[in-house]
Amino acid sequence: MSAPLPFHLLPDNATVGDRGQLVIGGCDLLDLAEEFGTPLFVYDEDHLRARAREAVAAFGDHATYASKAFLCRAMARLVHEEGMSIDVATGGEMAVALAADVPAGRLHLHGNNKSGDELREAMAAGVGRIIVDSFDEMDRIEALVAAGSPAPRVLLRVTPGVKAETHEFVATGQDDSKFGFTVATGVALEAVRRAEASDAMDLVGIHCHIGSQVFEAESFAKALAVLATFTAPLDLPELVIGGGLGVPYVTGEQAPSISDWAAELTSAAASLGITATLGIEPGRAIAAAAAVTLYTVGTVKPLEGIRTYVAVDGGMSDNPRPVLYGSGYETFLPRAVEAERPQQVRVVGKHCESGDILVRDAQVPSDLAVGDVLATPVTGAYGHSMGSNYNKVLRPPVVFVRDGDARLVVRRETPEDLLRTDVG
Numbered sequence: 001m002s003a004p005l006p007f008h009l010l011p012d013n014a015t016v017g018d019r020g021q022l023v024i025g026g027c028d029l030l031d032l033a034e035e036f037g038t039p040l041f042v043y044d045e046d047h048l049r050a051r052a053r054e055a056v057a058a059f060g061d062h063a064t065y066a067s068k069a070f071l072c073r074a075m076a077r078l079v080h081e082e083g084m085s086i087d088v089a090t091g092g093e094m095a096v097a098l099a100a101d102v103p104a105g106r107l108h109l110h111g112n113n114k115s116g117d118e119l120r121e122a123m124a125a126g127v128g129r130i131i132v133d134s135f136d137e138m139d140r141i142e143a144l145v146a147a148g149s150p151a152p153r154v155l156l157r158v159t160p161g162v163k164a165e166t167h168e169f170v171a172t173g174q175d176d177s178k179f180g181f182t183v184a185t186g187v188a189l190e191a192v193r194r195a196e197a198s199d200a201m202d203l204v205g206i207h208c209h210i211g212s213q214v215f216e217a218e219s220f221a222k223a224l225a226v227l228a229t230f231t232a233p234l235d236l237p238e239l240v241i242g243g244g245l246g247v248p249y250v251t252g253e254q255a256p257s258i259s260d261w262a263a264e265l266t267s268a269a270a271s272l273g274i275t276a277t278l279g280i281e282p283g284r285a286i287a288a289a290a291a292v293t294l295y296t297v298g299t300v301k302p303l304e305g306i307r308t309y310v311a312v313d314g315g316m317s318d319n320p321r322p323v324l325y326g327s328g329y330e331t332f333l334p335r336a337v338e339a340e341r342p343q344q345v346r347v348v349g350k351h352c353e354s355g356d357i358l359v360r361d362a363q364v365p366s367d368l369a370v371g372d373v374l375a376t377p378v379t380g381a382y383g384h385s386m387g388s389n390y391n392k393v394l395r396p397p398v399v400f401v402r403d404g405d406a407r408l409v410v411r412r413e414t415p416e417d418l419l420r421t422d423v424g
């Protein structure tokens with residue numbers, strides 16, 4: 001396994017420079033590392049725009065970006081400009097999208113345990129949809145409307161009893177789930193009846209999300225079949241099938257494009273006689289492959305007869321996915337993106353945890369050395385957004401690149417940021 005990095009894991013606008021170095025959006029990654037420091041998230045802006053356009057081409061106004069994958073004001077503006085609405089899962093995500101001047105009507109508020117404050121703020125702002133997840137939430141909405149809040153448009157989130165082929169922590173369509181109302185037990189129908197009878201909400205449709213990093217179109221088709229039967233007698237105008245489309249992270253993985261996925265969903269819905277307008281909510285498929293993370297190698301520690309540890313200046317605080325889900329990544333040296341990678345090492349971070357692993361069995365070029373900039377591709381989703389300050393590490397900046405320009409959209413944290421909320 002000494003092959004070079006497969007190029008399809010890199011952002012759309014990745015090219016090889018005249019010295020064999022990686023260039024994204026016309027920017028040399030080594031120059032970016034020099035200018036902005038490492039760790040650094042580098043996003044190909046046109047890649048993000050192209051994926052958003054793909055979703056909008058297929059679903060128009062009913063293409064929603066799941067902002068939990070990656071959110072900052074520049075990202076909220078970008079997907080809004082491209083015509084997507086935005087799924088916000090908390091008051092915090094809602095606040096960032098509103099701070100980017102995205103109209104509240106383009107936001108869809110999610111969450112299995114929305115607080116009274118989150119609901120009140122969303123209703124006062126006039127969010128486009130609230131995706132209702134429980135009877136307790138209905139109680140809270142009714143109390144707020146009774147106290148003067150405007151009645152929201154709602155979708156009801158249901159679980160179709162479909163177990164998607166993915167990590168158990170990110171599967172959400174099965175009956176044993178904290179999310180939504182169960183179809184199989186009749187609870188979902190009870191929720192529909194209650195919402196229809198309530199003056200405090202305007203029920204416009206059903207929502208379902210079976211999980212994340214799902215590759216098989218079949219899992220979505222199964223969910224649609226359950227939803228077709230469930231919604232047939234309801235005559236509701238909207239049906240959102242959620243996000244979840246998987247992306248390739250490592251050599252050998254393949255996934256359908258957003259357009260292919262959309263075509264499959266649309267034709268499955270048509271053949272099931274679904275007449276409601278179909279909506280989708282991708283996060284990962286928009287953002288993941290748009291970015292690479294740059295690190296600097298700080299130590300190379302060969303352990304005789306065991307393995308070599310390569311430690312970089314980030315780790316589980318900028319990418320917790322390997323620790324949480326055992327997720328795999330590739331790695332490469334941007335100075336020689338096409339180089340063979342004959343040496344196997346373990347790429348680890350700088351945190352006080354043995355589990356702080358970024359790439360368990362990484363293939364790297366044989367001349368990797370301390371001081372090298374090392375990169376991991378496909379880090380645009382659930383990396384920056386799931387980042388932390390563990391060990392009081394400063395969160396990395398985010399740069400958008402396009403046509404040779406690099407635009408800082410999130411700056412690196414400073415020690416003052418760490419103390420901003422510390423009032424003791």
Ligand SMILES: Cc1ncc(COP(=O)(O)O)c(C=O)c1O
Pocket residue numbers: 066069087110209211212213242243244245281282283284285381
């Ligand atoms: C309700 C909902 N919609 C959309 C998404 C986006 O999922 P993905 O990033 O896998 O497309 C998620 C996350 O799994 C979700 O919980």
Ligand SMILES: N[C@@H](CCCC[NH3+])C(=O)O
Pocket residue numbers: 068170212213321325381382386
């Ligand atoms: N954080 C998960 C996806 C969760 C999706 C949110 N419902 C991941 O990185 O794969």
